[in-house]
Amino acid sequence: MKIAIIGVGLIGGSIAITLKEKKFASWVIGIDKEEQNIRKALSLGFIDESKSLEAALPEVDVLILAVPVDAICKLLPSILDNISPSQTVMDMGSTKEKLLSLIEKHENRGRFVACHPMAGTEHSGPEAAIPNLFAGKTMIYCDATNSDEDAFETAEALVDQLEMKTVFMNAKEHDVHTAYVSHISHITSFALALTVLEKEKSQGRIFELASSGFESTVRLAKSSADMWIPIFRQNRKNIMDVLEEHIHQLQNMQHLLETEDYPGIYKLIKKSNKIKRILK
Amino acid sequence: MKIAIIGVGLIGGSIAITLKEKKFASWVIGIDKEEQNIRKALSLGFIDESKSLEAALPEVDVLILAVPVDAICKLLPSILDNISPSQTVMDMGSTKEKLLSLIEKHENRGRFVACHPMAGTEHSGPEAAIPNLFAGKTMIYCDATNSDEDAFETAEALVDQLEMKTVFMNAKEHDVHTAYVSHISHITSFALALTVLEKEKSQGRIFELASSGFESTVRLAKSSADMWIPIFRQNRKNIMDVLEEHIHQLQNMQHLLETEDYPGIYKLIKKSNKIKRILK
Numbered sequence: 001m002k003i004a005i006i007g008v009g010l011i012g013g014s015i016a017i018t019l020k021e022k023k024f025a026s027w028v029i030g031i032d033k034e035e036q037n038i039r040k041a042l043s044l045g046f047i048d049e050s051k052s053l054e055a056a057l058p059e060v061d062v063l064i065l066a067v068p069v070d071a072i073c074k075l076l077p078s079i080l081d082n083i084s085p086s087q088t089v090m091d092m093g094s095t096k097e098k099l100l101s102l103i104e105k106h107e108n109r110g111r112f113v114a115c116h117p118m119a120g121t122e123h124s125g126p127e128a129a130i131p132n133l134f135a136g137k138t139m140i141y142c143d144a145t146n147s148d149e150d151a152f153e154t155a156e157a158l159v160d161q162l163e164m165k166t167v168f169m170n171a172k173e174h175d176v177h178t179a180y181v182s183h184i185s186h187i188t189s190f191a192l193a194l195t196v197l198e199k200e201k202s203q204g205r206i207f208e209l210a211s212s213g214f215e216s217t218v219r220l221a222k223s224s225a226d227m228w229i230p231i232f233r234q235n236r237k238n239i240m241d242v243l244e245e246h247i248h249q250l251q252n253m254q255h256l257l258e259t260e261d262y263p264g265i266y267k268l269i270k271k272s273n274k275i276k277r278i279l280k
Numbered sequence: 281m282k283i284a285i286i287g288v289g290l291i292g293g294s295i296a297i298t299l300k301e302k303k304f305a306s307w308v309i310g311i312d313k314e315e316q317n318i319r320k321a322l323s324l325g326f327i328d329e330s331k332s333l334e335a336a337l338p339e340v341d342v343l344i345l346a347v348p349v350d351a352i353c354k355l356l357p358s359i360l361d362n363i364s365p366s367q368t369v370m371d372m373g374s375t376k377e378k379l380l381s382l383i384e385k386h387e388n389r390g391r392f393v394a395c396h397p398m399a400g401t402e403h404s405g406p407e408a409a410i411p412n413l414f415a416g417k418t419m420i421y422c423d424a425t426n427s428d429e430d431a432f433e434t435a436e437a438l439v440d441q442l443e444m445k446t447v448f449m450n451a452k453e454h455d456v457h458t459a460y461v462s463h464i465s466h467i468t469s470f471a472l473a474l475t476v477l478e479k480e481k482s483q484g485r486i487f488e489l490a491s492s493g494f495e496s497t498v499r500l501a502k503s504s505a506d507m508w509i510p511i512f513r514q515n516r517k518n519i520m521d522v523l524e525e526h527i528h529q530l531q532n533m534q535h536l537l538e539t540e541d542y543p544g545i546y547k548l549i550k551k552s553n554k555i556k557r558i559l560k
Contacts, residue, residue, distance in 0.1 A: 118490070118491040119491065120491065120492070122493075137492075138489060138491075180475075181487070181489045182491050182493055182494055184472070185491075185493050185497040185498070187530070188497055191526060191529040191530045191552075192468060194529045195522065195526045196464075196555075197551070197554055198529075199460050199522075206460055206461060207558040209457050209458065210398070210559065211398040211399065211461060212400070212417075213402075213462055213465050213500050214461045214462055215559050216496045216499060217465040217497050218465070218555055218559065219496060220493050220496070221552040223549075223553075225545075225550055229542050229545060232545060233540075239537065240537055240538065242479075243533070243534050244534070245479070246472060246475045247531065247534065249472075249478075250468070250471045250527050250530070253523070254523050254524070257516055257520055257523070260513075262509050265509060266505050269470055269505035269509070271477070272473035272474050272477070272501040273501065274473075274477055275476075275477065275498055275501045276502050279490065
């Protein structure tokens with residue numbers, strides 16, 4: 001199968017590595033607006049060649065969009081304008097409502113399969129691409145019934161190669177849920193990094209002490225602004241709801257500390273320990 | 281060397297495993313108020329026997345306190361009352377100001393070495409104890425000049441076996457810094473778990489999606505209330521300062537989202553990315 005990947009960074013690159021390794025992809029065309037990303041991807045060997053989207057599109061069986069969500073919204077409509085009935089296009093974006101409403105009435109809507117892999121690291125760029133990034137993780141298909149059956153089957157065969165579990169959701173539900181289990185984690189990490197960096201100005205030695213607990217809560221603060229700003233923009237309303245609830249929980253904790261209500265804090269910790277049933 | 285460890289959980293157990301493995305400890309006495317912890321520690325083989333503190337104290341070269349910080353404050357004064365000039369006592373607690381002021385004038389103050397290993401996991405109990413928990417991590421010595429030279433040398437030889445880097449601080453400085461690089465991370469994880477658990481009530485499927493990013497920011501919410509309440513109590517003032525700053529950072533983010541000031545958010549993310557220079 002001949003595959004083009006737009007965006008040869010962490011996600012696009014990791015997909016390419018696995019599809020080539022498993023020989024699902026016989027040829028991978030990399031497309032990226034950054035010339036140096038293409039050079040790195042070629043030298044890392046996970047793409048076979050690079051060309052423009054216009055030149056690549058007529059040649060491939062599958063086109064994968066692995067760029068920030070604003071770029072996906074910009075590119076997808078014209079890709080659908082030019083797609084043939086035997087081709088499939090998939091995205092890997094973190095938000096879906098805006099994107100899917102944008103192409104809802106497109107005559108080639110059926111050729112598109114909306115995907116969101118719940119996998120990643122805090123690193124970005126071609127050198128961040130790794131084998132097995134997706135194995136055992138969850139792929140969300142959004143509004144899958146609006147995809148043509150054969151397009152969905154092609155996407156499914158590809159995701160199968162990545163060894164992912166699959167979940168089906170509608171776009172609205174997807175955007176609410178990811179606000180809770182992904183987007184808010186990035187906001188709290190950014191804020192925690194800023195809190196501690198602020199303090200470091202007056203207390204230089206602070207980071208000698210950083211423990212693995214701190215590292216784990218703050219590692220997402222290394223994430224790329226170019227990727228996250230469009231997500232915050234497109235999922236703003238849901239993220240604001242979660243952020244409001246999260247600030248409320250922190251203020252509650254603050255109030256209990258202020259009034260030295262330790263039995264109250266004890267109850268909250270015990271309640272939050274219930275996360276054990278979900279995270280092993 | 282004969283060693284007694286009070287508290288045979290994650291920290292005490294992991295110390296015992298390494299000291300026995302390296303044959304630094306010829307005999308380890310476990311002391312724990314939970315009978316079942318003793319049974320587990322004996323069956324896991326990292327303690328050789330168990331007896332009361334009163335019976336163990338006269339027999340050992342080193343006594344290690346690896347219990348919650350309120351229990352350390354309760355136990356240490358009477359241990360110092362009964363200690364001989366050839367013995368050393370160390371603690372592994374997360375707060376130091378209260379403890380060290382409590383024993384400041386004790387005639388045997390010099391036999392005590394205040395230690396805080398910046399290492400741990402979100403798990404607790406004897407079965408959470410693991411080899412290499414401490415290797416490469418940082419051990420903080422607090423107010424080390426108030427320890428007798430030979431007591432400090434004994435502690436140093438022991439910490440050397442754990443393969444830790446060492447840092448020296450005074451107690452006040454220690455409690456401020458740990459509020460920033462450890463205690464606040466636990467508060468944010470507890471609050472994030474509560475935020476999402478709250479939502480789960482109405483949206484049951486939410487956790488099918490939990491990504492590794494979410495898992496990493498929320499894993500500390502599995503931590504033990506019995507360990508953390510005493511830390512929050514003893515380091516309340518510093519923790520409240522950090523929490524206030526952290527809520528302020530989140531409210532700032534909230535305001536920028538509300539007003540759709542994306543250039544402002546971009547700047548904040550870029551600033552928080554500076555955490556890369558500290559965390560590899």
